[in-house]
Amino acid sequence: MFQVMTKMLEEDSKSSFCDMFQKKYRRTLVIGIGLMLIQQLSGASGITFYSNAIFRKAGFSERLGSMIFGVFVIPKALIGMILVDKWGRRPLLLASAVGMSIGSLLIGVSFTLQEMNLLPELIPALVFINILVYFGFFAIGIGGLPWVIMSEIFPINIKVSAGTIVALTSWTTGWFVSYAFNFMFEWSAQGTFYIFAMVGGMSLIFIWMLVPETKGQSLEELQASLTGTT
Structure with missing residues (x-):
């Protein structure tokens, strides 16, 4: 084990930024970037920042909605932390x-019904x-698990450079969604959420096809499965 770690550290000291674009790391990088895109393009940051506007549009009390919303989300995040090692990431x-x-x-659908003046109460x-x-x-999954x-999944020799790219992807996409949400919502409230629903559907396919279960696996085992080596 000591020899393996020593070899990995030696490789890390010799690695460069371009190393993460090697063919053997392609799937790993796609998974990291893809999960961050899913996390942000699903609309969570925009919905959070403009929750009061959504409540107002729906005719729900902004004060009551914000209060319950804040109380509700924190316990759900804690539940996700508890379940992650029991059920697994995938x-x-x-x-x-x-x-x-x-x-x-x-x-x-709710905003569509509102526009059609159906079931207004x-x-x-x-x-x-x-x-x-x-x-x-x-909160129980896409909110935090991409960072975990x-x-x-990233080996030591590309962890810093790949982590930087992935984090930059998250921050940039989050800013874009937060900036664009208000314009999208004014354009079409129902259309905005239909787009987020579509992103969720594509996310399901992406996770099912590409994201491995990392629970209980060593870095060596994960790299063997991701790069196709033994």
């Missing part, structure tokens, strides 16, 4: 993608409940 990510997609879809509750559904599933998986 199942929680898949469940998170499904739940977020359904939540976004139902919010979009139910729209505020429907929008609020489904926002809680959305963020509940976001990133720390587990």
Whole structure:
């Protein structure tokens, strides 16, 4: 074990920024960047920043909505931390993608019904409940697990450079979504959430096809499975 770690540290000292673009690291880099894109393009940062505007549009009390929203999300994040080592990363990510997609879809349907002037008395509750559904599933998986998986899949020799690229992807995409959300919401409230639902559906496919289970696996085992080496 000591010899393996010594060899990895020696490789790290000789590595360069371009090393992470080697063919053997391609899948690892795609997974890291892809998960960060999913985390941000699913709309969580925009919904958080403009939650009051969403509540106002739906006819729900902004003060009550913000208060319940804040109290609800923190325990859900703690539940995700508890479940991650029991259920594994991949199942929680898949469940998170499904739940977020359904939540976004139902919010979009609610605003569609509002525009059609159907069930007006139910729209505020429907929008609020489904926002809680959305963020509940976001908190247990896609909200935090991409950072956990990133720390587990990158080998030592590219961890710093790949981590920098992945973090930059997250921050840049998060800024873009936060900036664009208000314009999208004014364009079409239901259309905005239909787009987020579609992102959730594509996220499910991405996770199912590319993201491995990292629970209980050593770095050597993960690299062997990701690079196709033994």
